Amino acid sequence: xxxxxxxxxxxxxxxxxxxxxxxxxxxxxxxxxxxxxxxxxxxxxxxxxxxxxxxxxxxxxxxxxxxxxxxxxxxxxxxxxxxxxxxxxxxxx
Numbered sequence: 001x002x003x004x005x006x007x008x009x010x011x012x013x014x015x016x017x018x019x020x021x022x023x024x025x026x027x028x029x030x031x032x033x034x035x036x037x038x039x040x041x042x043x044x045x046x047x048x049x050x051x052x053x054x055x056x057x058x059x060x061x062x063x064x065x066x067x068x069x070x071x072x073x074x075x076x077x078x079x080x081x082x083x084x085x086x087x088x089x090x091x092x093x
Contacts, residue, residue, distance in 0.1 A: 012045035019052065029056045044074045 020027050020037065030052050031037050040048030050070040054063040 012049055013041055016041045016045055016049055016052075019049075026056060027052060044071065046070045047074050 016037075027037060037048060037052075040051070047067065047070040050066050054066060059067065
């Protein structure tokens with residue numbers, strides 16, 4: 001279980017970093033500075049991954065749907081961790 005949770009938490013971040021190391025030209029075409037990809041990897045890893053996938057050619061049509069879906073998945077991770085306490089019990093206000 002712990003391994004599964006670790007893969008869910010760090011999987012997109014690992015893919016982001018490896019892709020950045022393997023194909024820096026694509027990342028440079030997507031982002032002007034180093035700050036945005038680092039912030040994206042830390043706070044919104046799946047959104048950053050999808051953005052690097054679709055942004056160099058321009059965001060057209062269905063690309064915006066993929067970006068919105070990735071953003072919602074990233075946000076759901078934050079909302080889920082906020083809703084439940086440290087031991088998995090629901091926190092009441």
